[in-house]
Every structure is written in C-alpha cells, then in structure tokens.
Amino acid sequence: MNLKLNLAVTLFMLLFFYQTKAASTQIDCLNSIIQKKSVYDGQKKARIQLLEKKLAKISPQNAEAQYQTYLALYEEYKTYEFNKALFYIKKVQQLCELQNNDQRRSAAKIKLAFILVSSGMYKESLDALLQVDEALLTVHEKIDLFTLMARNYYDLADYTKDEYYAPQYNILAGENISRALALTDSTGFNYNYYLGLKLLKEGKIGLAQERLTGIAKQPDLSEHQKAIVTSTLSDIFIQGGKIGEAIDLLATAAMADIKSSTKEAAAMLNLSLLLFQKKDLKNAYLFINEAMDDANYYGARQRKLQVSANLKIIATSKVNSVDEQRRIMTQFTIALSILSLIIIVFVLVFYRQLLKIRKADALIRETNHSLNLTIDKLKESDKIKEEYVGYYFNINSEYIDKLEHIKKSVENKLKHKEYEAIKLIVGKINPSKERQNLYLQFDKTFLQIFPDFLRDFNLLFQLEDQFQLPENGELNTELRIFALIRMGITDSNTIAQILDYSVNTIYAYKNRIKNKAIVPNNEFEDYILKIKGL
Known part of the structure; x- marks a missing residue:
C-alpha cells in the first residue's frame, strides 16, 4: 500500500510541474540577466549623459565638434531609442546642408535608413538609400550601404512571405551582399557573417551553419555581434527541427541584446514564440512582455504591431492554461483528499504503535540509566574499598610492628627488672x-x-x-x-x-x-x- 501511495503522489507531482519546467539552462540565465536589465541600461544612459554634457559645452561656431558629437549620440541611440536617434541624425543632416558637404550628406542618409528599417519603415528606408550617390562614399560607407540594402530586402521578403515578391526581394538582397563582400576584408567579422547569411538565404544550410558557427566561437565578439550571429544561427536549427538548440541560441542572443541595451526585440520575440510552441507558457508570456517593453521603448512601429499580435495569442493561451490547471488541480485535490484519508488511517495506526514503542523505549532507557548508576556506584565502591583495604592493612601492619617492638622492649626490661625504663617506654606512647x-x-x-x-x-x-x-x-x-x-x-x-x-x-x-x-x-x-x- 505504501509503495502504491508513493507512486501516486510522485505521478501527481510530475504531471503538475511538467508544463512549467524550463527547457534549457540558458532560459534560467536569461531570467537572471533580465533582473539586471536596469544596470545595463544605466550604463548606456551614463554614456549618453556624458555626450549631452559635452554637446552643451560646444560653441555654436564649432560646427565640426557639433557634427562629431551628434554622430556619437546617434550611435548610442540607433538601437536604443528611435526618436532620439532620428533627432540627432536630423541634426547631422542640417550641419551637412550648412556645410554643403555632399559626401557627409550621403553618409547621413545611410544612417537615417538604418533606423528607418529598424523601425519597420521599409519604403522610407529604401527611398533614403536610393538617393545616396555611391561615387561620394568611402569604402566602409559603401559596405554599409550595400549591407543595409540587403537587410532591407531580406526584411521585406520576411514581411511579405508570398511566392512572387519574396523571391525577388531575396535575389536583390543577395546581389547587394555580393557587392558588399567584394569590398570587405575576407578575414573580418562582416565578411564571414554576411557570407553566412547569404548562404542561408540561398538554402545552402550546411555551408551557412559551418560559416556562422565558426564566427560564434570567436572570443572577441562584441555583444551586438554575438546577438546577430546566434540569432541568425537559430534560424538554421529551427529549419532543421532542432527547437531546443534554437531556444538556447535565441536566449544567448536576447542576453547579448540586454547587455548592449539593444531594444529591437527580435531575438526576445522569436524566443517567446518558440517557447509558446513548446508549451512553456510561463516563460513565453514573460519574454513577449519584455519584447513589448523593448519595442515600445525603441518606438519600432512594425515590431510593436508584430509583438502585440503575438502577445494577445500567448496571453489568451496563458489564461486558458491557468483555467485548465485549476481544473486539473481540482481533480487532483479530490484524489489527494481520498489518499489523505487513507494516509490518516495509517498514521493513526502507526501512531498507536509508536506510542507503545516509545513507552517501551522509555522504560528501557530508565532501567539502563538506573543500571548505569548502580554500576558506577559499585565501581566507585570497589575503588574506595581497594584503596582503603590497602590503607588499613598498611596502618595495622605498622601498629603491629610498633606493638611487637614495645612488647619485646618491655619483656626485656622486666627480665632485667628495669622498671623505670618501662615507664619511659610507656611514656613515649x-x-x-x-x-x-x-x-x-x-x-x-x-x-x-x-x-x-x-x-x-x-x-x-x-x-x-x-x-x-x-x-x-x-x-x-x-x-x-x-x-x-x-x-x-x-x-x-x-x-x-x-x-x-x-x-x-x-x-x-x-x-x-x-x-x-x-x-x-x-x-x-x-x-x-x-x-x-x-
């Protein structure tokens, strides 16, 4: 009966906790990093405050210093807060117009296009990029232009997901990546990442995985680089049906986004959707709310719509899951109540037996205690007797020797009639x-x-x-x-x-x-x- 009872209780615990268990230790790490999110954002805000203080001290006549500081503030804000990034890139464009600098004007359009595509404004981003005069750009700026064009087209393909436009967008994206790779150092991060991305989009999964895995193992990646590589790698594992590995990679990407204060929310959103598929509603709901907070903070319009649509689905499932768990809990509560009654009966029987055993144990302990006291007293008595028997034997022996000596002395004196000497002997006692x-x-x-x-x-x-x-x-x-x-x-x-x-x-x-x-x-x-x- 005890074995059956233990099995029933164990089954109940396993069934109840199965759905709420996290699929990966990376999820636990991500939950821990989320608790420190304000610390990383605080570091970002501290850098921004230093730049804003620096800007306030710059003379209006020092246009170059203003230009460089505006650019620095844009770089801090571009993945953190859309409106602020837009504000400072507009300041940069105003200075470019005042300086009538066509090269800087073209470079500023690329930076504007970056935040536009990040916020889901694909048409506006392409319009800005198509206005850029390539001839005025440096090599690095050309690479930025082509990779950003590629990102724009890839995002449009993912957005449309149709059979006509999406393939065309992917082709255009691939062409732009090829142009960027032709100008990029083949040993650098950008070359290997964009080559891996191109191979992935072309369906060359094995080559893409090999390339991207090699980058992910590099120890000197920035948090942002780590985020985009692991996020892209997760797509390969999702296509291969390896959801557990994909969840770990997206959790790594989400942690890197938090540490770099990146608010685009893509990794966190995709992670919550995978966890939702795995029925981990607790973490799915937690992470999609984090993604919603980031999307709202950044101001990414398209991402907010995407997150909010999935948030409603996950929230509804979570409510339904809670109701289902309550129903299951009710059933198990009834079952446990019956089991509890059985247990109570056994406990009462065991308790009565235990009382009898305790009484017997108490009697045995009391008897043993009395016996030990008696033994101690007997040992002590034996010790005293041993010591004092020897002591009295020695004393008696000494007194016998003294009496024998006195007897001999008295007999000797009596024999010679020396009565005065006898008095002296007696007087010495x-x-x-x-x-x-x-x-x-x-x-x-x-x-x-x-x-x-x-x-x-x-x-x-x-x-x-x-x-x-x-x-x-x-x-x-x-x-x-x-x-x-x-x-x-x-x-x-x-x-x-x-x-x-x-x-x-x-x-x-x-x-x-x-x-x-x-x-x-x-x-x-x-x-x-x-x-x-x-």
Whole structure:
C-alpha cells in the first residue's frame, strides 16, 4: 500500500510541474540577466549623459565638434531609442546642408535608413538609400550601404512571405551582399557573417551553419555581434527541427541584446514564440512582455504591431492554461483528499504503535540509566574499598610492628627488672599523635580517590567562603566530615566516633558549612555525593 501511495503522489507531482519546467539552462540565465536589465541600461544612459554634457559645452561656431558629437549620440541611440536617434541624425543632416558637404550628406542618409528599417519603415528606408550617390562614399560607407540594402530586402521578403515578391526581394538582397563582400576584408567579422547569411538565404544550410558557427566561437565578439550571429544561427536549427538548440541560441542572443541595451526585440520575440510552441507558457508570456517593453521603448512601429499580435495569442493561451490547471488541480485535490484519508488511517495506526514503542523505549532507557548508576556506584565502591583495604592493612601492619617492638622492649626490661625504663617506654606512647597520623593517612588516600574534591566542593560557596589546603594536604575538620559523607558514611554518630567528637559538635560543623553554601541546605549533601572520583 505504501509503495502504491508513493507512486501516486510522485505521478501527481510530475504531471503538475511538467508544463512549467524550463527547457534549457540558458532560459534560467536569461531570467537572471533580465533582473539586471536596469544596470545595463544605466550604463548606456551614463554614456549618453556624458555626450549631452559635452554637446552643451560646444560653441555654436564649432560646427565640426557639433557634427562629431551628434554622430556619437546617434550611435548610442540607433538601437536604443528611435526618436532620439532620428533627432540627432536630423541634426547631422542640417550641419551637412550648412556645410554643403555632399559626401557627409550621403553618409547621413545611410544612417537615417538604418533606423528607418529598424523601425519597420521599409519604403522610407529604401527611398533614403536610393538617393545616396555611391561615387561620394568611402569604402566602409559603401559596405554599409550595400549591407543595409540587403537587410532591407531580406526584411521585406520576411514581411511579405508570398511566392512572387519574396523571391525577388531575396535575389536583390543577395546581389547587394555580393557587392558588399567584394569590398570587405575576407578575414573580418562582416565578411564571414554576411557570407553566412547569404548562404542561408540561398538554402545552402550546411555551408551557412559551418560559416556562422565558426564566427560564434570567436572570443572577441562584441555583444551586438554575438546577438546577430546566434540569432541568425537559430534560424538554421529551427529549419532543421532542432527547437531546443534554437531556444538556447535565441536566449544567448536576447542576453547579448540586454547587455548592449539593444531594444529591437527580435531575438526576445522569436524566443517567446518558440517557447509558446513548446508549451512553456510561463516563460513565453514573460519574454513577449519584455519584447513589448523593448519595442515600445525603441518606438519600432512594425515590431510593436508584430509583438502585440503575438502577445494577445500567448496571453489568451496563458489564461486558458491557468483555467485548465485549476481544473486539473481540482481533480487532483479530490484524489489527494481520498489518499489523505487513507494516509490518516495509517498514521493513526502507526501512531498507536509508536506510542507503545516509545513507552517501551522509555522504560528501557530508565532501567539502563538506573543500571548505569548502580554500576558506577559499585565501581566507585570497589575503588574506595581497594584503596582503603590497602590503607588499613598498611596502618595495622605498622601498629603491629610498633606493638611487637614495645612488647619485646618491655619483656626485656622486666627480665632485667628495669622498671623505670618501662615507664619511659610507656611514656613515649602518644595516642593523640597517632590519631593525627591516622587522619593524615586518611586524607592522603581520600584525595587520591577524589583528586577534584576540593575544587568541586568550593563550587558550592562564594569565593570568600571557599577552602584552601595547607602544603601537607591535610583536610580540616569540616572537609574531613564531608569527605566521610562522600565515602558513604552519612550517620553523624559514626562520624563522631571516627573523628573523636561529640555528635552535637558534628551537627554544629555541618550546619555551619551548609549555611555558607550557595545551594539549599537540604540539597547540600546530595551535591557532595555527586562529586566524581577517578
């Protein structure tokens, strides 16, 4: 029954969480990067503020400095905010008109066309590009012109997606890329990327993948370069049905866009659509909202329309999914309620058995505890007996030797009738001194058995009331009384006989000591009995 119950619960957890699980660790990384989006945008804004401060300080007569600063501000804004980029490229065009510089005028039209195509204004972008006089351009500007023309036509082909115009747009795009490649360094990023893009659009998937993968592995790519390469590579994997790999590539592209504060939102949008296909509605909804925020911020008209259309679809599916999950949750809740009742019955049975086991365990522990205490007391008693048996054998042996020596001396003196000498022998016997020696031997033996007795005894008193031993280690009367108690001699009459005091004197000593203690009088002797021996 327990095995079936565990399997049922496990199945429920797997079914419930399956749809919400992320398909890739790259998705987790992207979610983490999104949390830091304001940091990267803050860096972008800081650079813009520096340029705007620089612009404010430039003299109106210094047209060249204004021109260069306007261009720098345009470069910061061109993938970040359309209206600002448009504002500054218009400023550049005004200066070109004032300077009557045809070369710069043509270059400015290319830059204007870039932001127009980025915002989805394909006709306006082509109109601007077709007005450019190629003869006035530098080599790099010609490359920009041809690649931008190619992008324009490719975007138009993707937008129309028909059987008549789209192929024509792709042909025109390919022709412009060929013109750009003829002018580009074959070892550089632009050459290899646009060649890979051209091969992809021509259907040469293997060659395109090989070319673009080689670029993606380069360690010195900028974030923007990384974004466009991985985003383009994702198209190859999508065409090959490898959606998991495509999701990872688009997540990488989206992270690069965030780090470079690029607001065109293409990678984030495409990623959300793939996740929507994979039924990962949670992340699809999150990412398409990010794409919508970026499109609104940048002001890309075509992208806003594209994102908003898909946002409605994903949002509707998410709502429907939530309703479906609630229905499933209701069914599982009922099933779990039944399982819970079964579990409760088993728990009650187990609990009753557990109570019985606990009672038995408590009895066993109590018995073991009592047994251990008894064993400890027996060990201690054996130790005391061992020490004091040896001690009394030595004392008795010494006294027998003394008596034998006195007996021989007296017999010898009686034999020779030396009665005065006998008196001298008897006079040398000192019972008080002998008793004192007996006590000293007792003290020595006791402290060997209980070396920490004085330390533990002093813990029961304030510092000023604690005891100190003399150098010879002799216990005073108070300590000796409680030493006898620690050895188990608790009867006051017996203690009085051993120490040669009256019973009242013993009581007086005990009460005086107990009154100084920091523990209650009636518990004092219990503390004494707890002092450990060796």
